[in-house]
Amino acid sequence: MTIPLEHVIGLSAILFVIGAVGVVVRRNLIVMLMSIELMLNAVNLAFVGFNTAWAGVEGAQRMDGQVFVLIVITVAAAEVAVGLGIVVSMFRNRDSVDVEEVSLLRW
Amino acid sequence: MPVEVLIKTVFILLVVVGAFAPVVTWIERKQSAVMQDRIGANRADIAGITVLGLLHPLADVLKLLTKEDVVPAGANRVMHLIAPIIAAVPAVIAYAVIPFGGVYVFGADTISLVVADPDWGLLYIFAIGSIAAYGTIIAGWSSNNNWSLLGSLRASAQMISYEVTMGLSVVGVFMVFGTLSLQQMALAQDTTLRLFGFVEWIPGLYLPELLSRVTIPAWGFVYQPLGFVMFLTAIMAENKRPPFDMPEGESEIVAGFHTEYSGMRFGLFYMSEFIEVVVIAGLMATIFLGGWSIPWLSTRDIIDGVGSVFETGFATGLCLILQVVTFLVKVVAMIWVQMLLRWSLPRFRYDQVMDLCWKILLPLSIVNIFVTGGAILYFGAGR
Amino acid sequence: MSLDLALFYVFAVMALVSALGMVLNFRNTVASAMSLVVTMVSLAGIFLLLGAHLVAVIQIMVYGGAIVVLFLFVVMLLNLRRDDFSPGRQRALKAAAVLGGFVVLAEMLRMLPGNLPVAGILPDGYGTYAELGVALYTDYVLLVEMASLLLLGAIVGALILAKRKIQ
Numbered sequence: 342m343t344i345p346l347e348h349v350i351g352l353s354a355i356l357f358v359i360g361a362v363g364v365v366v367r368r369n370l371i372v373m374l375m376s377i378e379l380m381l382n383a384v385n386l387a388f389v390g391f392n393t394a395w396a397g398v399e400g401a402q403r404m405d406g407q408v409f410v411l412i413v414i415t416v417a418a419a420e421v422a423v424g425l426g427i428v429v430s431m432f433r434n435r436d437s438v439d440v441e442e443v444s445l446l447r448w
Numbered sequence: 449m450p451v452e453v454l455i456k457t458v459f460i461l462l463v464v465v466g467a468f469a470p471v472v473t474w475i476e477r478k479q480s481a482v483m484q485d486r487i488g489a490n491r492a493d494i495a496g497i498t499v500l501g502l503l504h505p506l507a508d509v510l511k512l513l514t515k516e517d518v519v520p521a522g523a524n525r526v527m528h529l530i531a532p533i534i535a536a537v538p539a540v541i542a543y544a545v546i547p548f549g550g551v552y553v554f555g556a557d558t559i560s561l562v563v564a565d566p567d568w569g570l571l572y573i574f575a576i577g578s579i580a581a582y583g584t585i586i587a588g589w590s591s592n593n594n595w596s597l598l599g600s601l602r603a604s605a606q607m608i609s610y611e612v613t614m615g616l617s618v619v620g621v622f623m624v625f626g627t628l629s630l631q632q633m634a635l636a637q638d639t640t641l642r643l644f645g646f647v648e649w650i651p652g653l654y655l656p657e658l659l660s661r662v663t664i665p666a667w668g669f670v671y672q673p674l675g676f677v678m679f680l681t682a683i684m685a686e687n688k689r690p691p692f693d694m695p696e697g698e699s700e701i702v703a704g705f706h707t708e709y710s711g712m713r714f715g716l717f718y719m720s721e722f723i724e725v726v727v728i729a730g731l732m733a734t735i736f737l738g739g740w741s742i743p744w745l746s747t748r749d750i751i752d753g754v755g756s757v758f759e760t761g762f763a764t765g766l767c768l769i770l771q772v773v774t775f776l777v778k779v780v781a782m783i784w785v786q787m788l789l790r791w792s793l794p795r796f797r798y799d800q801v802m803d804l805c806w807k808i809l810l811p812l813s814i815v816n817i818f819v820t821g822g823a824i825l826y827f828g829a830g831r
Numbered sequence: 832m833s834l835d836l837a838l839f840y841v842f843a844v845m846a847l848v849s850a851l852g853m854v855l856n857f858r859n860t861v862a863s864a865m866s867l868v869v870t871m872v873s874l875a876g877i878f879l880l881l882g883a884h885l886v887a888v889i890q891i892m893v894y895g896g897a898i899v900v901l902f903l904f905v906v907m908l909l910n911l912r913r914d915d916f917s918p919g920r921q922r923a924l925k926a927a928a929v930l931g932g933f934v935v936l937a938e939m940l941r942m943l944p945g946n947l948p949v950a951g952i953l954p955d956g957y958g959t960y961a962e963l964g965v966a967l968y969t970d971y972v973l974l975v976e977m978a979s980l981l982l983l984g985a986i987v988g989a990l991i992l993a994k995r996k997i998q
């Protein structure tokens with residue numbers, strides 16, 4: 342493959358850490374959900390990178406990485422739908438999407 | 449090779465975007481005038497010579513270029529600027545995969561008259577259609593205006609709903625032709641079918657010799673008539689053309705999501721809608737009407753026929769010109785059909801639009817897929 | 832530097848810059864969403880370069896064309912305009928988290944060279960959607976069915992969560 346695998350996985354790692362830091366640091370619930378999407382995207386990139394690296398395998402395992410990516414995209418879509426439903430009902434109750442306003446169980 | 453791509457790109461930009469899109473604005477005015485029994489716009493002139501109103505698009509462009517760019521106070525300036533760009537660019541680049549001519553062999557090299565022909569050409573068009581939705585969404589939100597926001601919400605819901613139906617309507621075509629590449633689809637439609645061939649499948653009926661020689665061109669429309677209607681509906685709704693122009697609701701919410709746009713920003717929205725009309729026409733022509741192929745005269749026939757009198761290179765060149773002209777004629781025909789639909793149907797209400805998508809078109813397209821699958825299994829690879 | 836590699840670096844830089852723009856944009860949620868779209872489209876470009884054509888197109892259609900549109904829909908529905916979401920309480924904990932993130936990243940990047948399998952030559956006809964379709968519907972058909980059930984559950988869940996309570 343013309344693109345060195347280290348570069349692809351390195352990019353995936355950097356994007357994953359950016360997403361993880363985003364989830365921890367941000368207060369806006371919608372941006373937290375978007376950072377989770379970024380993490381899932383980074384993982385998709387790693388899957389596709391490895392799938393291309395192992396393209397010489399014959400038989401049923403050849404498209405494993407890409408099948409997994411399709412399933413991850415499906416799960417991400419389902420999770421975003423339900424997550425945004427939660428955000429909408431939280432907004433109706435508290436009139437804010439700030440995560441710090443619903444942290445009742447924290448000291 | 450890059451030179452070839454450059455020439456094809458320039459041809460598409462010149463003919464489609466440069467020539468067709470302004471002419472479509474003229475067609476809209478003149479066709480609506482003829483349908484409504486009036487004359488239409490014919491006053492624009494250069495030094496007293498009016499050309500049936502063909503100078504009106506030029507006058508429009510000049511007017512839009514010289515108008516002041518008003519950005520409303522409190523609007524997000526960056527978003528307000530990039531929204532028309534996001535709406536316009538996907539309309540133009542959609543033409544990268546639509547073939548305007550066939551595959552020709554000139555001695556040693558083979559040229560295929562399409563800018564890019566990946567295996568998944570049709571999916572490319574759906575993908576950039578999804579991106580085009582953002583122009584509408586950002587335009588409404590960035591204008592700091594309640595009515596623009598309303599138009600934008602309606603637009604985004606309408607566009608993403610019809611993307612689903614658009615995709616499902618062409619699965620039938622995909623199953624019949626076995627490929628998603630538009631050039632391969634056009635090549636597969638280059639032959640003819642026997643019109644009464646289905647009689648052979650009915651036991652007991654006899655097919656007379658004369659009737660078995662009646663042929664029709666093997667166009668997508670013949671294989672998938674329901675798919676044609678559904679896809680035309682879905683893609684006109686995606687483009688927010690009347691009768692689906694809820695988002696622009698010209699008499700209800702001022703101008704919908706592009707209320708606060710003036711000058712060339714509005715010009716970009718306006719132009720992108722007409723460029724998309726040409727894209728829709730090109731797509732329908734390629735998938736359902738046989739693309740660049742002349743009905744009843746396949747490429748082989750023309751090259752062999754003319755090649756027996758003149759030399760093969762000349763025959764191939766003549767064939768090329770004829771087929772490109774055929775493609776353009778089909779595009780003009782589909783533009784005419786879209787204008788007909790636009791000026792004869794009233795605007796749908798928003799809930800009617802959503803009902804049509806989810807309750808009527810979606811089940812119909814799934815039924816279409818099942819019926820097509822059954823037919824393919826029963827009849828073998830044809831029909 | 833072949834064209835593929837140059838394009839990969841262009842897309843990689845675009846993805847990184849827009850990912851940072853999404854996470855660090857403290858004032859405008861819609862701008863964060865648009866940066867996420869740019870990230871996803873650049874990642875789709877990288878998928879194309881790696882030969883995964885169908886996955887790239889599906890990424891643009893589903894992720895960039897539906898999921899982020901859903902985000903924007905919610906932002907516009909709730910009319911989240913006056914945003915002021917700087918990191919509030921527990922700044923020290925968050926700073927420690929960022930630092931920890933950097934440490935983990937450095938460790939991952941240090942471990943990369945030499946530990947990955949050697950990439951082979953790409954066979955002809957790799958990455959066609961026909962192959963992916965065959966794999967999905969013969970070996971992994973159960974996975975496809977489970978994914979559809981999951982989507983059904985998500986639709987029902989989202990409907991129930993977002994419904995207003997019937998008085």
